[in-house]
Amino acid sequence: MTQAGEQTKESTARVPVHQQVYAQLREAVLFGELAPGQAVTIQGLIERTGAGMTPIREAIRRLTSEGALEFRGNRRVVVPLLTVDAIDDLIFLRESVETRLAEQAATHISARQIARLEQIDSRLDEAITRGDVSAYLRRNYDFHALLYEAAQAPILLDVANSVWLRFGPSMRVVCGRMGTQNLPDNHKTALEALHKKDAAAVGEAIRQDVTQGMEEIRDALREGTGFAEMID
CATH class of the missing domain: 1.20.120.530 (GntR ligand-binding domain-like)
Structure with a gap:
């Protein structure tokens, strides 16, 4: 691994897990990897990111407050459909x-x-x-x-x-x-x-x-x- 690669790895390691998970899910929403109207379960997001329940819930909370996701109950979230x-x-x-x-x-x-x-x-x-x-x-x-x-x-x-x-x-x-x-x-x-x-x-x-x-x-x-x- 190059020195630059080592620095990148070290930099990522210093970012809290909940922040890494939030950034990953935010990018999935931003670039349409999670499609409008597509329901996703919390368990599905855990499998997608490899993260635990706590950072996933925190990421969902933040993205919901930003209007990027809607919580639909039954442990599901969805990207809102635009009008x-x-x-x-x-x-x-x-x-x-x-x-x-x-x-x-x-x-x-x-x-x-x-x-x-x-x-x-x-x-x-x-x-x-x-x-x-x-x-x-x-x-x-x-x-x-x-x-x-x-x-x-x-x-x-x-x-x-x-x-x-x-x-x-x-x-x-x-x-x-x-x-x-x-x-x-x-x-x-x-x-x-x-x-x-x-x-x-x-x-x-x-x-x-x-x-x-x-x-x-x-x-x-x-x-x-x-x-x-x-x-x-």
Whole structure:
């Protein structure tokens, strides 16, 4: 094992088990590995993670409080199904919060962070070309997460993280049906604006990016196709 690998292992070992389990289940929700409407038992989550009952319950409690899971009794939890009204609320939140984060990021971001964003966007393009929905979702998230972290606005970042947990599973379903070729990608416009330190242009590029993505989910719901049928 390399020194870097040893450091990573040691770093992971220092993270409390309950935090590791929470992060693992949060990622499963965020990237749609747990599908909307899909009931999962606590025992199933124990088998999935290899964790004990106590950290699983703590993770469920946190994710339920964040709106990412709903407790259904009989030791089952489910990822909530979105409604059109919920999508409209999420669009409002994303336009407001993420546009602001992008604008603030433009004034704080470093050249190294911009270079990293360009690398992520290149990998996102590769995922689109391959039709790799899972990679697209992860690279898209990585891009936004790094951009928003550069804003140095922890309160807004917490709100954005919570919102992503609510729409992420549904985005996975929609992308899985549509494929990747027609998915929104305004990242290059945002990158050009970041190089120019044009905060308004960065904000507008991200506003368009998030709005188009959410409208794909809303359109799927308005077509009358239930997510349960889409998953099937």
